[in-house]
Amino acid sequence: MLFTALAIARVKDLFAAVMLMGIYSLLTASLFVVMHAVDVAFTEAVVGAGISTLLMLKALALTGPHQNNSSYRSMLALVVVLISGALLIYGTWDIPPFASASAPIHQHVAPHYIQNSMQETGVRNVVTAILASYRGFDTFGELVVVFTASVGVMGLLAVTHPHDKYHDGDAAAMQQHLILRIVVKMLIPLILIFALYVQFHGDYGPGGGFQAGVIFASAIILYSMVFGSHAAQQVVNRTVIQILAALGVLIYGSVGIVSLLMGRNFLDYSALLPDPVDGQHLGILLVELGVGITVAAAMIIIFFSFSDRVVSEEVSPE
Amino acid sequence: MEIMIDLLLNIGSGILLILGGFFCVSGGVGLLRFPDFYTRMHAAGVTDTLGAGLILVGLMLQSTHLIVLLKLILVLLFALLTGPAASHALAKAAMHGNLKPLLYRDKSTR
């Protein structure tokens, strides 16, 4: 892991750096699995290894692969890094040892979550319970951040070219990949079903809205990569996706408002149904649905914005 | 009888796992030692399908729940579908990218 990071720091060719970044992310995810953080590993796998590599490649395609040597200030950087590293290491003297069960972090609210989440929410996966119920506010805020980021990317990279000037060079290039096209055709339904499974199985195993959203989006991205982004945009309409991105946030928020109207706190799902546990379960399900929709839509928007930019760059010099 | 079946299953899965591990390692060594890209790809292909397949089948013999078995079959299916497809696409891209296979040990290409 360290070696990978060092290699990334050293490699000049940006493309190689991006590839190594993919490996680095896979390593991180396996590390998370070893440390029992299955949900996190899941997310890191689908996000880090998939989407982020692709986005970096897209950006690379737009900016050019070579790095200039002139602006390489290693001395200054080394000094800064060494000083702050030493300070941080000094800070670790008082930290409790790795993997001890008596560290302060395990004494505060975590035991409550682990012991009571089953009775209070009826959800086996504690991570999901905390994500959607106990810390629903945080998650709502983060969902809004994702939504805002997608809006920001859309605003920054909005294509000014008229749509009929589309030239799908990539689709033509992919036309000859017969084997690839057929395999992808077989895979996409499986991926979509798997995304739905992850979405609704999040209560019982690793999974949930964030992961499912990204997997769903990656199915669409795969389609657009192999069949051309024009074809993909006929399948998933741009406007519909934009509406969906907002809809997910709205679902999440309105669940909160409804519970507010029922006389409880914002996002207190116990109010939704007569039986508090059932209410919690329903609330978590709805909220995860909202998360999934927004994340999927936001990722698709971001990807399309990037790939449209690539296409329009190709058109403009002609 | 039950014990016999259990024992057989364990031995079978053990053999498969060891074989799979062996193929993986040999493929990995090949990936490192072979002289050019296309031969390396051949080595990687071995680990992708044969090694992965053997290990996954070995795990299947050890699984106790139906859902676990089902998921393993799915993983195997994906591995068998995507591995060769990715290799094929990679070879094609390398070919288009004017990367010549190393046919003889000489420097003159065309």
Next chain:
Amino acid sequence: MLIGVAAAILIVMMLALIRAFIGPTLYDRILAVNMFGTKTVLLIAVLGFLTARPDFLDIALAYALINFISIIGVLRFFEYNRPNFTDGNHD
């Protein structure tokens, strides 16, 4: 048994990693990344059995998919960006 297999997979991952570092051409790097990904899938499946929590298989499944997608993405990136990259092939 399972530990042995996990160790073997780890060794292979190390080998692939070395290939990804030194890989003379970009295609070598892609190949190494692809192999690294498939080995990660196997490693996670084996780890799930080692810790007796086969729930982990979901992650392995997701990995298998994502790995494929990113490889396809990388390749497609080359298919039509090659003009810029002719000199980037040997670094």
Next chain:
Amino acid sequence: MILGTYNYWVVIALMMIGLFVVIAHGNLLKKVIGLSILQTSVFILYISMSYISGGTAPILEHGVELYSNPLPHVLILTAIVVGIATTALALALVIRIKETYGTIEEQEIQARDLHEC
């Protein structure tokens, strides 16, 4: 005592590598990569804090008592997705800079700024 906190050492090393990349390289895209290394090191910090030896993944099962701490998992799970969204935004900005300035090297951009002033 020193060996007991080796996870933090790894995290610090990663963090410093990320910081080094961000400071030392003038290429904006490389800076984004450095930032994401830095980000990952923070993820590892949180997850390694939540790890308990002998524990298991926080999905409740009968007969299992010791679980990893689920709270950091939640924080990091959302942080990863937010991280990719912000990275995408950063990359979008880089692309716009490239279009406006024709380069993504920090010094050339500054030189052009000075030139235009």
